Amino acid sequence: MARHIAPQPGIMEIALYQGGAAHVAGRSDAVKLSSNENPFGPSDKAREAVIRAAHNLHRYPNTDHASLRAAIGEVHGLDPDRIICGVGSDEIIHFLCQAYAGPGDEVLFTEHGFLMYRISAHAAGATPVQVRERDRVTDIDALIAGATDNTRLIFVANPNNPTGTMVGLADLERLARAVPQAIVVVDAAYAEYVDEYDGGAELATRLPNVVMTRTFSKIYGLGGLRVGWGYGPRAIIDVLNRIRGPFNLSTAAMEGAEAAVRDRDHVDRCRAENARMRAWLAEALMEKGVPTDTSCANFILARFADQATAEACDEALKAEGLIVRRVGGYGLPNCLRITIGDEASRRRVAPWPSGCSRPPAPVRMAGPRNERDRRLASP
Numbered sequence: 001m002a003r004h005i006a007p008q009p010g011i012m013e014i015a016l017y018q019g020g021a022a023h024v025a026g027r028s029d030a031v032k033l034s035s036n037e038n039p040f041g042p043s044d045k046a047r048e049a050v051i052r053a054a055h056n057l058h059r060y061p062n063t064d065h066a067s068l069r070a071a072i073g074e075v076h077g078l079d080p081d082r083i084i085c086g087v088g089s090d091e092i093i094h095f096l097c098q099a100y101a102g103p104g105d106e107v108l109f110t111e112h113g114f115l116m117y118r119i120s121a122h123a124a125g126a127t128p129v130q131v132r133e134r135d136r137v138t139d140i141d142a143l144i145a146g147a148t149d150n151t152r153l154i155f156v157a158n159p160n161n162p163t164g165t166m167v168g169l170a171d172l173e174r175l176a177r178a179v180p181q182a183i184v185v186v187d188a189a190y191a192e193y194v195d196e197y198d199g200g201a202e203l204a205t206r207l208p209n210v211v212m213t214r215t216f217s218k219i220y221g222l223g224g225l226r227v228g229w230g231y232g233p234r235a236i237i238d239v240l241n242r243i244r245g246p247f248n249l250s251t252a253a254m255e256g257a258e259a260a261v262r263d264r265d266h267v268d269r270c271r272a273e274n275a276r277m278r279a280w281l282a283e284a285l286m287e288k289g290v291p292t293d294t295s296c297a298n299f300i301l302a303r304f305a306d307q308a309t310a311e312a313c314d315e316a317l318k319a320e321g322l323i324v325r326r327v328g329g330y331g332l333p334n335c336l337r338i339t340i341g342d343e344a345s346r347r348r349v350a351p352w353p354s355g356c357s358r359p360p361a362p363v364r365m366a367g368p369r370n371e372r373d374r375r376l377a378s379p
């Protein structure tokens with residue numbers, strides 16, 4: 001008789017990731033505001049670099065990403081030897097879990113934290129543990145209280161997706177110092193949207209247990225190219241490089257990303273335009289009685305009285321060809337996440353279909369999901 005063929009523990013716990021929808025049946029003018037993409041796309045220089053790379057598709061890429069790491073190091077003032085590049089920052093998150101967490105180990109993150117942390121923890125056979133937030137903001141005390149001797153990794157998206165909120169660097173330092181047994185990962189995918197914020201780079205330079213992750217998928221407008229990077233203590237980066245596939249990034253990806261990181265003008269223009277559109281959209285929503293938290297990123301989390309209202313609004317927006325993101329999977333069933341688009345799309349979102357304007361009742365957040373969370377939620 002054939003033996004039962006089973007995967008490693010944890011893998012069947014993974015719920016398949018649902019990407020943001022891209023189309024509305026019967027509409028050619030649909031606007032995708034569901035994946036936090038840059039509506040302006042990448043720098044022209046990045047586009048040209050990718051096209052140039054097409055002339056050398058028969059060559060293997062270089063394995064050490066030296067040129068891209070040098071460019072990132074130069075632009076951000078960081079030591080390139082402490083940088084690792086990956087297939088999106090998702091791959092860096094994955095490397096961290098694979099390298100540092102296994103069966104019996106815990107991977108901590110917050111209630112409305114990015115879904116990849118849970119997926120990567122399960123993929124490594126580790127136990128994902130979620131702690132509550134305080135009114136949709138990362139609660140450092142809850143993370144400290146939730147950490148045990150078995151905690152190996154703590155992921156904090158800062159700003160967080162899908163809430164758009166963030167905590168200060170002093171709070172992140174307090175967390176890192178309180179949990180010397182764990183690596184604190186500052187996921188700074190949206191750092192470029194925040195003025196005067198280094199994404200945790202200085203902390204990752206100074207402390208032995210802080211790693212910062214960054215991406216080319218958001219403000220750089222290169223989500224389709226799949227490039228991200230991590231920065232941290234030399235010893236940790238060395239470990240991650242040992243499990244990195246030698247050819248994880250294609251030549252086109254490396255050269256496109258290098259051109260993108262060097263084009264500071266494009267980043268500055270996108271940051272300024274995002275801030276302008278975001279303020280405008282937040283105000284328009286407020287006027288319609290739809291509250292939002294102050295967002296530090298390129299999306300806004302619109303809050304409704306209940307799940308039924310949020311879903312009715314999603315349907316009404318879809319009927320207008322506007323695709324936003326339901327975030328029930330993030331424990332926010334009464335909210336919709338709306339990516340900040342360009343001016344044309346904002347004009348289409350802001351009138352806000354009539355089905356959406358029921359006055360909002362006070363918002364009650366979804367409670368803890370299980371016993372363990374309940375315990376962590378009330379230390």
Ligand SMILES: *Cc1c(COP(=O)(O)O)cnc(C)c1O
Pocket residue numbers: 036087088089090091114157160161187189214215216217218223226227228
């Ligand atoms: C979009 C996003 C990422 C980036 O993912 P990539 O794999 O780099 O495309 C990472 N973290 C958060 C919180 C995000 O929202």
